[in-house]
Amino acid sequence: MSEHVEADALTGPPRGVKARPLLRRRYLLPFALVLPIVIYEGLLIVYPIVQGIFGSFTRIELASSAATTWVGWDNYERMFSDPAFWKVIRVTLLFTGLVIVVALTVGLLTALLFNRPFRFRPFARGMLMMPWAIPEVPVVMIFIWILSPQFGVVNILARMLPGVTKNPQWLQVPELAMGWMVLISSWKAFPFYSLVILAALQAIPQELYESARVDGANRLQLFWNITFPGIGSTLELLVVLAAIFSFKQFTIIFLMTGGGPSGTTETIVIRIFNTAFRFYDYSYATALGVAGFVVSLAVALVFIMMQVRRAEDSA
């Protein structure tokens, strides 16, 4: 009997099979296994978040030994009436939106290209993954060098444009700086999306294409009626993931522009960092952090709801 129950407990994940009532003692093991993880993540992730929410209602003095004082909604009142905060929100939306569009478009196009059979394809795919595999700090180093106003290789291209006679100050002009932040972040991110889309493309049954071709469908029709529906749910998921990843982007922007010129590339994560570690205004920085937390939690919930829906569809 007891062996029977054990076997039952081990057969998960459930695939539409109803669980037989289990002995209470059976749950001891999973809880014991999971408890250290919950405590660990609780201490290092959840507790700091709670502390941060609490801290955003106080005035924190780290330098002096003065006690933290309760200030109520002061930090939030300051935040919402601060034009700089709304500028940060606009910059964040612009950056995140542009990276989603650019990275996913390039990811989709390269996936469609690399889905076609050709020689050296495994090699070409390895190349495609290169930007994703390189750590962010060397990426920053490469692009600082490529964008150098004196010797940067990108100036060769810029000089080919009509009317450009001097090497541009790539990271000093607001529009150019934002453009490069989007391009570099997308360059780093798109291989991941491309790989995911490739996997979805390969899951589309080839017979669909063959029978549609027999019926005389052209390429565009094939794409709109077979390919696009086939990868639609994957693309949806990737939009949300791309939103999360680009919202988190810190290192590239921080090391290349620090948020400048004059705040035009300062997304909320950069702003939080600068407020805390440049201006030592920890309380206001935690309030900004709570604002960022609310946004990312909302996006994460969208992702989770899509996951649950997918799980239900496939069950």
Add this chain to the structure above:
Amino acid sequence: MVAKREDARVAAAKIDARRLFNTALLYLTVAVVSLIIVFPVYWMMISTFQPSKYILRFPPPLLPQELYFAQFAELFSEHPIAKWLRNSFLIAAMTMLLCMALSVLGAFALSNLRWPGRNLFGLFLLVTQMLPEVLILIPLYILYRRLNMLNSIPSLALIDAAFILPICIWILKGVFDNVPPEVLDASVVDGCTELGALWRIVLPLSAPGLAAVAVVAFFFAWNEYLYAGIMLSSGEFMPASVGLSTLKAIAQTPVEQYMAAGLVFSVLPVLFYLVMQKYIVSGLTAGAVKG
């Protein structure tokens, strides 16, 4: 009769020509796209392996003019890069060990055991993985300051492991899901406990997944910049990600050394990520997509 055969031959040649043109176009597109994608990496190599007199002119030559290898020795003698790499290695190794131990437990509970709260646990992991690291930085910094845990390599490894653990658990869960339940049933019928089954059946069958978790955890900590910069402000513990960001190209560090530093730092993560990409993708998408 002859004319008819001639017609057929012309038609065949036409089809051949069209196919050839399409193939050529495909290869050309692939070549151009690959070139654009890989160019920044190519430029890093070019700038590393030739003396800067070629690269410090405008316009710079697009092909290497001369090979040069002394920059690596100069880099290691003029900058504490060996120490930086050693610190990175220590942080990464500790993060890796911690993650491997904990993710085996979590993934086994999530994949092979059935218990109430299992889905909730999965969601909990998913959410912690999606929050921007900087949001937790300030409270954690204040906490670490109070506890006197700043400037310590193990303390940083604790944080790195907390951030990457959820992804590691999702990766391993996907791998454990592939262990046939019948095998587990059989072992339990043979008198094995659940933990025994984990140790004797699940783990040996999941070697590639464990390797993937090791790679992901190791290089997450190796690459990590934000927390390393704040928590290890003293030069003694500075890891390479932070150290490299302090180098100033041209002004202080010759370009070939600067790019050589980037290259030295990237070689290992690039190699291992490319080998393990399939697992990493499934972990990052919480199993929604198997790459």
